[in-house]
Amino acid sequence: MNPFTCKVIEIIKSIPEGYVMxxxxxxxxxxxxxxxxxxxxxxxxMSRIHQLPWHRVVNAKGEIAIREDESRSLQLLYxxxxxxxxxxxxxxxxxxxxxxPDCGDGV
DNA sequence: AGTGTGACTTGGG
DNA sequence: ACCCAAGCCACAC
Numbered sequence: 001m002n003p004f005t006c007k008v009i010e011i012i013k014s015i016p017e018g019y020v021m022x023x024x025x026x027x028x029x030x031x032x033x034x035x036x037x038x039x040x041x042x043x044x045x046m047s048r049i050h051q052l053p054w055h056r057v058v059n060a061k062g063e064i065a066i067r068e069d070e071s072r073s074l075q076l077l078y079x080x081x082x083x084x085x086x087x088x089x090x091x092x093x094x095x096x097x098x099x100x101p102d103c104g105d106g107v
Numbered sequence: 108a109g110t111g112t113g114a115c116t117t118g119g120g
Numbered sequence: 121a122c123c124c125a126a127g128c129c130a131c132a133c
Contacts (some may be wrong), residue, residue: 041130
């Protein structure tokens with residue numbers, strides 16, 4: 001397993017309850033700004049194995065990235081269950097719920 | 108080996 | 121605010 005994958009997993013596991021991160025954010029923290037798609041693949045592949053909170057990962061628009069499937073409803077349920085406000089289109093206020101490991105605690 | 112696709116991102120109209 | 125196009129990377133056929 002390459003360090004990038006490992007980092008991505010660790011980062012996603014570090015997302016606190018009630019907060020979300022974008023794919024690009026995770027990828028950048030893992031060391032690859034262009035790795036957003038790779039993050040997606042890792043989530044798809046490892047979420048079940050590593051029990052990752054995949055529902056706390058959204059796209060840059062702050063919207064639930066997944067297509068219209070059961071999983072999307074499940075993610076919506078998880079997010080709202082953690083206290084995150086999601087609108088009818090599955091959109092989230094990134095300015096409010098975005099988690100910054102580098103600044104979220106110190107600032 | 109080449110082509111197509113995706114739970115993405117950013118920039119421009 | 122919304123829609124469209126181009127860029128990127130890894131995997132599947």
